[in-house]
Amino acid sequence: MPTTKTRAPARAFALIFALLLGALPAIAQQQGAAPTPQSAQETGPLIIATKDVPPFAFVGAGGEWTGIAIDVVTAVAADLGRAVEWREDTLSGMLSAVEAGEVDAAAAAITITPAREAALDFTFPYYTTGLGIAVDPEAGTGWFQVVRNLFTWQFAVAIATLSTVLLIAGAAVWAFERGHNEEFPKDTAQGLGDGFWWAAVTMTTVGYGDKAPRTLGGRIVGVIWMFTAMLIVASFTAAIAASLTVGSLGTPIQSVSDLKNYRVGVVSDTTGADEMAARGLRIAHYDNVADGFGALLEGQIGAFVYDKPLMQYIAMQNYEGEVRILEDAIGRQDYGIALPTDSELREPMNRALLTYLRSEDWTRVQTRYLGNN
Numbered sequence: 001m002p003t004t005k006t007r008a009p010a011r012a013f014a015l016i017f018a019l020l021l022g023a024l025p026a027i028a029q030q031q032g033a034a035p036t037p038q039s040a041q042e043t044g045p046l047i048i049a050t051k052d053v054p055p056f057a058f059v060g061a062g063g064e065w066t067g068i069a070i071d072v073v074t075a076v077a078a079d080l081g082r083a084v085e086w087r088e089d090t091l092s093g094m095l096s097a098v099e100a101g102e103v104d105a106a107a108a109a110i111t112i113t114p115a116r117e118a119a120l121d122f123t124f125p126y127y128t129t130g131l132g133i134a135v136d137p138e139a140g141t142g143w144f145q146v147v148r149n150l151f152t153w154q155f156a157v158a159i160a161t162l163s164t165v166l167l168i169a170g171a172a173v174w175a176f177e178r179g180h181n182e183e184f185p186k187d188t189a190q191g192l193g194d195g196f197w198w199a200a201v202t203m204t205t206v207g208y209g210d211k212a213p214r215t216l217g218g219r220i221v222g223v224i225w226m227f228t229a230m231l232i233v234a235s236f237t238a239a240i241a242a243s244l245t246v247g248s249l250g251t252p253i254q255s256v257s258d259l260k261n262y263r264v265g266v267v268s269d270t271t272g273a274d275e276m277a278a279r280g281l282r283i284a285h286y287d288n289v290a291d292g293f294g295a296l297l298e299g300q301i302g303a304f305v306y307d308k309p310l311m312q313y314i315a316m317q318n319y320e321g322e323v324r325i326l327e328d329a330i331g332r333q334d335y336g337i338a339l340p341t342d343s344e345l346r347e348p349m350n351r352a353l354l355t356y357l358r359s360e361d362w363t364r365v366q367t368r369y370l371g372n373n
Contacts, residue, residue, distance in 0.1 A: 045083040046345075048073055049094040049106040055313040055369035056109040056127075056335070069107045071365045072126050072356065073337060079352035080345075092269055095120065098338045104345060106338040109307055111271045122336035123349050126357060130329025131272050132308030134315065135253050136296050137324040162236055166203070169225045170195025176217035183211045203229035253303050256330050262302025265292040272305045275331060289314050293323055307333055309370065 050057045050065065060066040065086045077084045087103060094106040099119050112122045174195035177184035184198075185191050198211045202225060213222045252258065259281055266273040268285040276283045284301055286292040289311060292304040297319075304311075308329050315323045337353075339346050356362055 043081075045085040046073075046077050046080075046105065047085050047087060047103045049087050049089045049097050049103045051089060051091060051094060051108045053109045053310055054317070056310070057107070068127065068365055068369050069109065069335070069337075072353070072362075073105070073107045075356045075361065076337075076349050076352040079355065080348055095338060098340055101340050104339075104343075105349075109310055109335055110338050111307070112334045112336045113271060113274075116338070119341070121339040121341050121343055121346050123339065123346065123353055125334035125336050126353060127309075127335040129307060129309050129333045129335070130331050131275060131305055131333065132311045132329055133253065133256065133259070133326040134293065134296060134304040134306070134311050134323050135302070135326065136299075136322075139252075139299065139302070158236070162232070165232065166199045167192065167196050169199040169203075169221070169228075170197070173198060173213050173218050173221045173225070176215045176221060177213055181214045181218070199225060199229075202226060203233060253326070255326070255328055259303055259305075263300075265295055265301040265304040267292065267306055270306065271333065272307065276305055290318070293319055297322060305330070313369070 050070070052058050053067075055067055056069040057065060057067040070086075074084055087097075089097060089106075091108075091110075094103075094108070094110070095116065097103045098106045110116075112125060116122075171192055172195075174184050174191045177195075178186050178191055184194050194211060198213075201208055201211075202222065213219050253262065256279075259276075259279075263282045263284055264276050265284045265286055266276050267288060273283065273285065284295065286295065289304075289306055292301075292306065293314070295301050296304045308325065311323075312325050315325060337349065339349070
């Protein structure tokens, strides 16, 4: 059985150990240890940068920020037990402030891109759309556009191609008829000209009868050309008719493939500007959608490209019937909330966001700002 002297050192050691454990927090505080920033700001407001991009973020009649992105962030912050303090900035200013950690996050119509993801973090997307193409519905209509199409590069190429085919057919019949038929002289220039004339009147079935092949070889060429010309006339007539009349039926721009023939307006420093530049199109930069729509209606540009729902909202509010947004969208645009890299808010905001996007509130928000469609 241990003696009292044996127990004394054990008790002393236990007492010293307990004292050390109790003193550790004080020692850590004296050495500069502090609570994490997230813990220190748990009850403070979230500082969120935004910009005026209706219907996702704009100042309402009451002077308060409202919109789809505003409602999303407000709901997510409420789920985290936090208030929101909004700070207005430009798009580049918002992203720079997030990257520098000057704000907790940024929310508007911010597209998640590889380049932005390399410098920032993002929440899950809360809205998916694409780039839209705005055109002037009155542009390219009437006889002016029909006449204008006569001087396009495509029309010139079609005429040149047809002329080449006629010359080949005329040369073939002249090669057989020269020296045997006075209607096709031996002189090269005159003979090719007469052969070209014969091929043209034969193709169009005018048939003046002033020139006709008499040799076996010439007549074989004639028969082949007659059947070939039927196909050429049908195809060429359809192409010419489409080229001349497409403008009178509506705007000549029907899809993104038509943009190559026009100057395209974009908003500076946006994904739309990057996309059009990557496609090698001729672009004009504007500060906002209103400036772009104004240039479109004045005929300075042939089309304007920007995020589709934003253009639809602005066109509906201020340009009813003046601007048409094409049905098809270009690519895919995912809107998310921008966060500093490795932000501790990312996971809790993602959880709150996923819950919100499955709620009836989210459905009502979309209907309120975008309508039933």
